[in-house]
Amino acid sequence: EPEVTQTPSHQVTQMGQEVILRCVPISNHLYFYWYRQILGQKVEFLVSFYNNEISEKSEIFDDQFSVERPDGSNFTLKIRSTKLEDSAMYFCAAGGGGSTNEKLFFGSGTQLSVL
Amino acid sequence: AQSVTQLGSHVSVSEGALVLLRCNYSSSVPPYLFWYVQYPNQGLQLLLKYTTGATLVKGINGFEAEFKKSETSFHLTKPSAHMSDAAEYFCAVSQNTGGFKTIFGAGTRLFVKA
Numbered sequence: 001e002p003e004v005t006q007t008p009s010h011q012v013t014q015m016g017q018e019v020i021l022r023c024v025p026i027s028n029h030l031y032f033y034w035y036r037q038i039l040g041q042k043v044e045f046l047v048s049f050y051n052n053e054i055s056e057k058s059e060i061f062d063d064q065f066s067v068e069r070p071d072g073s074n075f076t077l078k079i080r081s082t083k084l085e086d087s088a089m090y091f092c093a094a095g096g097g098g099s100t101n102e103k104l105f106f107g108s109g110t111q112l113s114v115l
Numbered sequence: 116a117q118s119v120t121q122l123g124s125h126v127s128v129s130e131g132a133l134v135l136l137r138c139n140y141s142s143s144v145p146p147y148l149f150w151y152v153q154y155p156n157q158g159l160q161l162l163l164k165y166t167t168g169a170t171l172v173k174g175i176n177g178f179e180a181e182f183k184k185s186e187t188s189f190h191l192t193k194p195s196a197h198m199s200d201a202a203e204y205f206c207a208v209s210q211n212t213g214g215f216k217t218i219f220g221a222g223t224r225l226f227v228k229a
Contacts, residue, residue, distance in 0.1 A: 033216070043159070043205060043219040056216060091158060093217075104209075104217055106151075108158035 006092050006107035013114055016081050021110045023075045023092030031055070032075045033093040033104065034067065043091065049075065082114045117142045117208045119220035127226040134178075134193040136223045138206030141187065148189040149207040149217065150180055159205065165189065176200070201227045 005024040013019050025032050034046040047057040049067055064083075069075045079086055089111050095104040122137040140146055150162040163174025170182040176199075180191045189206060206220040 035219075042221040045216055045218065048216050103149075103161065103164060106159040 004092055004094050004105050004107035006090075006110050008110060009108065010111045011113070013082055013112070015084055015114055019079050019082055019112060021077045021079075021090050021092075021112070023077075023107055024073060025075050025092060025094035025107075026105060027073070029094040029105070031095050032067075032069065033095070034077045035091040035093060035106075036060070036088040037091065037109075038085075038088045046077075046090075079112075082112075084114050087112055087114045117146065117210065117218045119206050119208050119218055121204075121206050121220035121223050123223050124221065125224050125226065127228060128196045129228045130198055131195050134191070134196045134200065134225065136191040136204050136206075136225065138180075138189045138191065138220060139187050140189060140206070140208045142208055142210060144210050146208045146210055148180075148182060149209070150174065150178070150189075150191050151205045151207060151219075153203040153205065153222075155202075162191070162204075196225075196227045198227050198229065201225055 007022045011019055030050060032049040035043050036046055037043045044060060045058050047061045047067055048055045064080045066078045075092060089109045091109045092107040093104040118141045120139045126136060128134055148165040151159040152162050153159050162178050163172050163180055165172050165182045173179045178191055178193045180189050182189050203222045203224050205222045207217045209217040
């Protein structure tokens, strides 16, 4: 089964610092997503990315967040000035392509801890 | 808009007993429905999915789910629980609107007692 790779698996940062979470999605997929899961809570949609632009974003995805896929391979989520409440597991996902069009493939996540 | 409701944040069963995790959805168009499993400190793994066709779908590890349109339900079952089934289970819904943004339920943690 194809994989979505996320790095790092754990990231610790100080409040106010910028962080970049990285994902290498499946190359022949068309849509890319970021989700987050605060400890003990549900998995929440952040943003979807298609054709090199944001196709949809949630209310969580404010001006502190940005995404890009600069080289057609890596898909990154940047948080400009982290807050304590940004501490969560962040999942990258890819979908919309190949023979499993409706299925999302999730990475194993990056645990972000903001101190 | 789509939404998913999972009844019961925690379910506890004995090993060998029936597992039933409940999920109801809301969707304005024919939905795609999924169950994902999350083991401790791991990512999300797809258990099974319903898109079209047969309403009873079988997944990995002996799980199955039945899509009931009249009840807007997609409950997950397994005839006999195993200790290794202990995990968090998420029901999810998406639709083909040019992408497959997936909306997750709040999750149900399954405990399996020896």
